[in-house]
Amino acid sequence: MxxxxxxxxxxxxxxxxxxxxxxxxxxxxxxxxxxxxxxxxxxxxxxxxxxxxxxxxxxxxxxxxxxxxxxxxxxxxxxxxxxxxxxxxxxxxxxxxxxxxxxxxxxxxxxxxxxxxxxxxxxxxxxxxxxxxxxxxxxxxxxxxxxxxxxxFELPEFIFEYIQSHTLLFIVYIAFWVYIGYRxxxxxxxxxxxxxxxxxxxxxxxxxxxxxxxxxxxxxxxxxxxxxxxxxxxxxxxxxxAYLISAINRAMASSDLFSSLTLSGVSILLGVMGMLYFCFCLxxxxxxxxxxxxxxxxxxxxxxxxxxxxxxxxxxxxxTKWAKKLYQYRKRIIAIAVVAALGINFIYSFGEKKGVIDLGLQSDIKITAHRGYSEMYPENTIPAFKGAVEIGADCIELDVQQTKDGEIIVMHDSNLKRTTGVDKNIWETTYDEMKYLDAGSWFDKKYKETVIPTLDEVLTYTKGKIRLNIELKPTGYETDFEQSVVDIVEKHHCQKEVVLSSMKYECLEKIKEINPKIQTVYITSVSLGNFTVLDAADGYSVEAMMLTQKFVNQAHRAGKEVLVWTVNSEDSMERVLEMGVDGIITDKPAAAQKLIYQKKHSGLWDQYIEKLLGLQ
Incomplete structure (x- = not known):
């Protein structure tokens, strides 16, 4: 001591x-x-x-x-x-x-x-x-x-999850930073x-x-x-x-307006402490x-x-004379500066949909099950899609590719090895060669009989049950890829039940040429600059860590929707929800639904207490 x-x-x-x-x-x-x-x-x-x-x-x-x-x-x-x-x-x-x-x-x-x-x-x-x-x-x-x-330094969530899922890679990752820190x-x-x-x-x-x-x-x-x-x-x-503010809030509970203004004090307190920490931490x-x-x-x-x-x-x-004059009026200057700084910060935050008082004007957030309910079932399979329907997800995100013989199948990787154990590229394999492959045992032995579905099979099951976000993943070996996907969608009369998305803008342009009424989404993990020049995209799907409030505001002003992927942690969900996104793509749709329900049915004070307890 x-x-x-x-x-x-x-x-x-x-x-x-x-x-x-x-x-x-x-x-x-x-x-x-x-x-x-x-x-x-x-x-x-x-x-x-x-x-x-x-x-x-x-x-x-x-x-x-x-x-x-x-x-x-x-x-x-x-x-x-x-x-x-x-x-x-x-x-x-x-x-x-x-x-x-x-x-x-x-x-x-x-x-x-x-x-x-x-x-x-x-x-x-x-x-x-x-x-x-x-x-x-x-x-x-x-x-x-x-x-x-x-x-x-923070890795994008999907990259970190990939590292965590590979034990050796995760050990190397941790060992690298420990070594750097030690040295x-x-x-x-x-x-x-x-x-x-x-x-x-x-x-x-x-x-x-x-x-x-x-x-x-x-x-x-x-x-x-x-x-x-x-x-x-x-x-x-x-x-x-926050305790003092809560005491004031309880004492004045009869006045809703005063309650709201008092609660805004929590946000001001966080802002002031954030500025002080920013200035004096170093x-x-x-x-x-x-x-x-x-x-x-x-x-x-x-x-x-x-x-x-x-x-x-x-x-x-x-x-100096001017410094002495400033010192004479120092209290007034400091008070004016603090009020001005807080006022500007409040206006700026409110303008970016981060205001203290939630006016309830935000539209419903759509929950998209990433590759189906992939937390509980093998990804991109019929069981995963059935699971998403059963829990009431708003949409399913799935990936499609084209086989050697032109069949459109549902698969994320361009190689079959991770999910089926067969080391072959999809574009080098016919559908007959892969349609009986086991695409479920890698996840759990009880899904041993699960096979790779075709887009036609998926639309047959999901029509009228749930919307689809179909990501086209071209490899450069396709023939009339976009036309084939649109043909299948039109065959099932699902034009209004699907969104076609891709990381290749050229795919979206071709889709709009074939059928301008089908909604399209441009996918990107890097999202800097002016994306509104992409006329063939009706919306954007952005990696969670790269999403900014400016991007969301810019997209909304242009009349475009913003989806965000792949959001699995509660912290990430809360961060993107506060930005006013239109939908989140997640492996954990049930957890996302629970969080959104809690936010809709909790009061202002409950939300601020959650923030404080979460040390955000």
């Missing part, structure tokens, strides 16, 4: 001399970067599309996009800027804390000047590896740092050497490795506990504030790292950089 109090006392010692300077710098810097970097990023992306003569970026044209040397130059410059501004922030934090360690007052402009001069060393050839460290290593090893400019944590003090002692990144890594030797696991534990305290304070304030974490750095240097007998010798004549903003 004594050590804990000493640690806290040391932390306050590193803060008290320049806490005002650090707070002002972090607020101004973070909000300036948020205001500048996002539009610059969007402008650079639009420029890169223009360079390649594209309007949008999808799975289909990403290869064309990445072949342009101009695109790579733009991407490299963006990554370089991202690395530099991240390093600049860290260098300014370290510089400010070091001035406090030496009991020096450091003015804001002097802090920015010294931090900038240190960060500029990244452009020296011997420090280029630091760019990789800043962009990849920091988010992996120091999870609390990602609230600054670096987004957390890179040895470099934790390298930026301090880089910033304070003007060492190259190579020298900083070596010195950090030596300094942490013998204390590796202890320092990891300290930083882990420190991060836990930061998050504990963050969520503690949120839960405490500095709070580097406060801990700096304390460990000085402690390890002192105990090892390694000399610590002395005080700055050029701060006496540094330009001090607070001594």
């Amino acid at each position: 004594v050590k804990v109090f000493r640690f806290i006392k040391f932390a306050w010692g590193l803060l008290k001399y320049n806490i005002g300077t650090l707070l002002v710098f972090e607020i101004l810097y973070k909000f300036s970067m948020a205001a500048i970097f996002r539009p610059v990023l969007l402008a650079a992306f639009r420029l890169s599309l223009k360079v390649r003569g594209l309007y949008y970026l999808s799975d289909e044209n990403i290869g064309v996009y990445l072949k342009g040397p101009g695109v790579w130059i733009i991407l490299f410059l963006l990554l370089l800027c991202l690395a530099f501004f991240t390093l600049l922030d860290i260098c300014c934090i370290i510089t400010c804390l070091h001035a406090s360690y030496r009991k020096q007052k450091i003015p804001l402009l002097a802090l920015l000047r010294k931090g900038t001069l240190s960060a500029l060393n990244i452009f020296k050839q011997k420090n280029w590896l630091m760019i990789l460290y800043l962009l990849i290593i920091i988010p992996v090893t120091h999870f609390a740092l990602i609230s600054g400019y670096i987004s957390s 890179s944590f040895h470099w934790i003090y390298s930026i301090h050497y880089f910033c304070l002692e003007k060492a190259s990144f190579k020298e900083g890594r070596r010195n950090s490795w030596i300094l942490i030797k013998g204390h590796f696991w202890k320092d990891i534990l300290v930083l882990f506990v420190w991060n836990g305290i930061i998050l504990g304070v963050y969520y503690g304030i949120i839960m405490g504030g 500095s709070s974490v580097y406060l801990c790292i700096s304390m460990l750095f000085y402690y390890r240097k002192a105990t090892s007998g390694e000399p610590i950089t002395g005080p700055y010798d050029d701060l006496q004549n540094a330009y001090r903003l607070q001594e």
